[in-house]
Amino acid sequence: MKNSRYFNLRPVTVICLLVSVFLGCERDFSDDVEFATFPTNGxxxxxxxxxxxxxxxxxxxxxxxxxxxxxxxxxxxxxxxxxxxxxxxxxxxxxxxxxxxxxxxxxxxxxxxxxxxxxxxxxxxxxxxxxxxxxxxxxxxxxxxxxxxxxxxxxxxxxxxxxxxxxxxxxxxxxxxxxxxxxxxxxxxxxxxxxxxKLGTVAQPRPAIFSGEELEEQAFIGSNITITGLTQTFNLGNGVDQTISIAPSYFNFESSDNSVATVNELGQVSVIGSGKANITAILAGVKAKGSLELTSTGTLQAAPVPTKPQANVKSIFSDSYANDTESNFSPGFGGSTTQTSIATINGNSIATYSNNNFTGIIFDNTVDASGLTFLHVDIYVQQAGIEFEIQIRDVGANQMIETDVNTGLPIGDDRDRRFTFTGLGIGQWTSFDIPLDGDIAAQKNNLGALILVGGPDFILDNIYFYKE
Amino acid sequence: MNMKSINALIISPIRLKCRSMVCMLTILIVFLSCETDDEQTVTRLTDLVLSEEFDSDGAPNSELWDYDIGRGPNGDGWGNQELQYYTDRAENVTVQNGVLLITARQEAFEGAQYTSARLLTKDLFEQRYGRFEARIRLPWGQGIWPAFWMLGADIDENPWPAAGEIDIMEYRGQDPSVLIGSVHGPGYSGGNAISKEFILENDRFDTGFHIFGIEWGPEYVNFYVDDVLYNQITPEDVTGPWVFDKPFYILMNLAVGGTFVGSPNAETEFPQTMLVDYVRVYNYTEPF
Incomplete structure (x- = not known):
């Protein structure tokens, strides 16, 4: 019967009731039973x-x-x-x-x-x-x-x-x-x-999740990750492709290991165990391009809770403070291999970086840190040998990031302060407080970005400027 | 996009008024009334002499099919600046599950950026007149150019265009609902070929199989798609000598790029495959 595909729990209950009623009458279903449908007016x-x-x-x-x-x-x-x-x-x-x-x-x-x-x-x-x-x-x-x-x-x-x-x-x-x-x-x-x-010429469906990228991410029990970049692409009758953004409910999502991660119909992934799980999707029988391979190493303890009063802080990324500005964590620099994701573990957001060569956190609005003295960052790594550099960039009065493409050094009215994170403890959070000195000592009223070089895999939390 | 204006550009004045299959029948009637032969139907030749059903997996039957290899005798993309290098590798031509697969791939090969295949029956199957048809699902995308066509078997002595060419099916991947049927000969070759386009209404050629065929006899070639006869070319229509009273052989190929279709663009997906369910040829017999 073709109406069976519409079953969900509530109709099943109703059907059961119907069955009992019909049984009482000793009458079978008619072959002609069809659910009423809504008007097909387009x-x-x-x-x-x-x-x-x-x-x-x-x-x-x-x-x-x-x-x-x-x-x-x-x-x-x-x-x-x-x-x-x-x-x-x-x-x-x-x-x-x-x-x-x-x-x-x-x-x-x-x-x-x-x-x-x-x-x-x-x-x-x-x-x-x-x-x-x-x-x-x-x-x-x-x-x-x-x-x-x-x-x-x-x-x-x-x-x-x-x-x-x-x-x-x-x-x-x-x-x-x-x-x-x-x-x-x-x-x-x-x-x-x-x-x-009904045009008849809408053809060649090519669904995608994560905008078609094959992502790899570190995860922990309690991580919640939402599948983004949900699109469907068709070739239209004029031979041109049309890509549309679509709701998650068009897809059937799958986890390769439901003991590691589950995914619901809204594309929300919940990490519930240790191990690897690959998240994929199908739309109307066509496998979607793009996937997410999660590697869960179990439980992640939360980073130390900051204790500075909000009045002394201009925050970029922390659940303890209101943000001073929103930021772009995936600026998509040309040549960047970095995969960044913001994950939530037990209500606390963290920024995870995989395969970083260089990326940045680009502030939507510049931060005036004239009265502030330090940048705080908490870092978590899972393997030995991780080192990376942060460049605190002041973009100057013109509000533009200006970089010599050959040397990577700031040019024009830009200045930066560079610091290399070393001695990172494995499987634990290490806190850093970087003085806002050096080249930005006298110019830190237009802080516009934090550039991150190397790694390649690390997790950040509690990124904020502050004064003692 | 404005399909209405595109249609208007291509459809002949008679067909402009017609949009449905019912109307197609009307066209047939119009054609019928134009013809001296009142018995004309889409096809009438039934004496099957070649039935290539592609029933054996692997390489196509070598007693029927040969291959053109490379980029053409002058290395210029077969005279059309086509971009592919033709091979006879299984990656480019193979039979699977009862279907011939001709596949164009994007890969560096012998100096070209694409590979594909061209099959031909030269010296293996050549025939004058008859009904030639194939059931094909076409590939798609900007710069994709499949064809099912024929060349005069005397081409070595009588170089193109004098040898004659009958294009049963040509198609541009960026126009997925448009088929082109043509003849080329001396004085009417290349851009001056005698051609007609057929538009598949509310459908396209890359989502299902369609039959592309001709019925060819003395002084006429009839072109049809599925059950629709959409063109007849006679000596009156060509702007040079009629060179279609001698044996021709069959070719099937999937070209990439070239002057007819333009280069692929960023949207073109590879690989692209042309699926051929069968090729059948019927003998010509005298009118009934």
Whole structure:
């Protein structure tokens, strides 16, 4: 019976009840029993809102609820289109989802399609479908940085695995705005003939996890790691690849050893034992590119809890302090072989580095450490012979990291202080307090990065600037 | 992307109005009404003389198939700046599970960056007229150029284009729904070949097997895909002498790059494989 694939626990209970009722009547199941399905209407907005569709701007996130209107002057086909007035920088953004009050069955389609044009060439930050409060966006799909021109053109956002979409409400969503002064804003976007279609030309699925990379990470009992970089790539009818970011529930995740690590349907990996486990995924029968090989060495004790008062600290990475700035832990330097991950063990975040040759922690905003005297770092290593260097970089007034590509030395208005970590205890935390002296003694008001050279494998925690 | 405008560029005026299989039948009727032979159907030749079903695993039957090796007699990518080096290695050509696999690989080999294979029946199977068809699933991606085609068997004495060429199937991997069928001869070769494109509506050639064939007789070559006859070429259509009244041999190959298709790009996935389920040839018999 084809409806068996929809079984989950609750229907099974119901079926059991049904069985007992039927038994009471001494009657068998009919072969014709089929579950009712939701309407298969794929229309979203042709010339008006399709049946049951409503507009939900992301007002809480700062979206401009007035940005959307129905336009009867500028249309691709018929007599109306969807119009979004993208505000200039600082005046909110276009952000909304269009959901239906009754669920739709989209299993017969292979893509959301629409015609779009803009009053100037533009790039839409995010656009797709599958926003749903009830399901926590279980089947969300997003095309990032979709370029639109000033001519009406057709766009295709494929469905990663249509058989999952038996009861969708989130039919269309987008977010676009000026994210900085000088970013595109103050222009108009139009969409027309927005609908789900069975194109027949969406082909060659190539799902990926971890953006297709084969990662190796150290882990410990209690580590929780979320699988990121979830994408599906199709070749469209025009021969061009379209990659979309997709929700974890499209995948079936697998751990090669469930006594070492387990993974749930949201792509959350929990390390529960010692040993090796390889985390992989399948989407609609196609093995995803990318994997994570975890090596768990058992229990990791927490780093010593810092005791300095918050008032004396500007923190980069510690659960004990509020961050002075957010930072990029995976800057993707050219030629870097480093794999960095932020893992949480028993509620405490640590930064693990594997196979490091050089990488950095790039501060989103520079740190003024004029009144501070030390950088604190806690380091954990698991094998002998690990040594690596930290370079505390002040990026100067121009706020740019400037480096001589041949020597690696700071140039322009940059200065740095370098320190090599040696004598690291194996299987334990070693704490370092590095004086902010040397070349940055007189210039530490624009600290912009910590560069990490060598290793190759180590774990960091409690990275903060402080004064005594 | 604007499929509508792409279609409009390619489809002939008659087919512009037609989008469905029902319409395809209408086209047939239109063709029928244009022909002197009112009995014409997609195929009518049924006297099977060659049935290569690829039923034995391993190298293809050497009594039927030979190989072109290398980058062409002038080392110029077979006159088209193709990028592959053809080999007869199992990595590039083999039979598995009843299917011939011709595989293009990205690898440094004999100075080329790609390897692939070209099979041909020259001196092994040559025939004048008849019905030639193959059931193939095509590869895909920018710069991928598979072909199922024929050359005049007198090509050594009568060099191309005088020898004549019939392209039963050519296809660009970046246009996964578009098939091209052509004839080349003296005065109408290369970019001036007599060609027609066929668009597979709401489908593409790299996701399933399709039958590519011709029926060829005195003064005509009919081109068909699956159950659709989409073109007929006669001496009236060619801009030079008709050179298709002599034996031809069969070729199948998977080229990479070249002037017809352009080079692969970063999106092109390798390896790419062309899967051939069968090649069948039927004798020509006089009209019924």
């Amino acid at each position: 229309d979203v907005f042709l010339d008006t809102f399709s049946a049951g569709l409503d507009y939900f701007p992301f007002v809480d996130a700062g979206a401009d609820p007035e940005a959307f209107s129905v336009d009867t002057d500028e249309v691709f086909e018929g007599d109306a289109s969807m119009r979004f007035d993208v505000p200039a920088f600082g005046n909110g953004f276009v952000g909304a989802t269009f959901n239906t009050t009754s669920n739709r069955n989209l299993t017969g389609f292979d893509a959301l399609t629409f015609y779009a044009k803009a009053s100037q060439a533009a790039t839409i930050n995010s656009i797709g479908y599958g926003i749903s409060g009830e399901t926590n966006n279980k089947f969300q799909v997003t095309a990032n940085n979709l370029s639109v021109s000033t001519r009406w053109e057709k766009y295709v956002i494929p469905i990663p695995d249509a058989k999952r979409l038996i009861g969708e409400t989130g039919l269309f969503w987008l977010a676009e705005g000026a994210s900085f002064e000088g970013d595109e804003g103050g222009y108009v976007l139009w969409f027309d003939e927005v609908k789900f279609e």
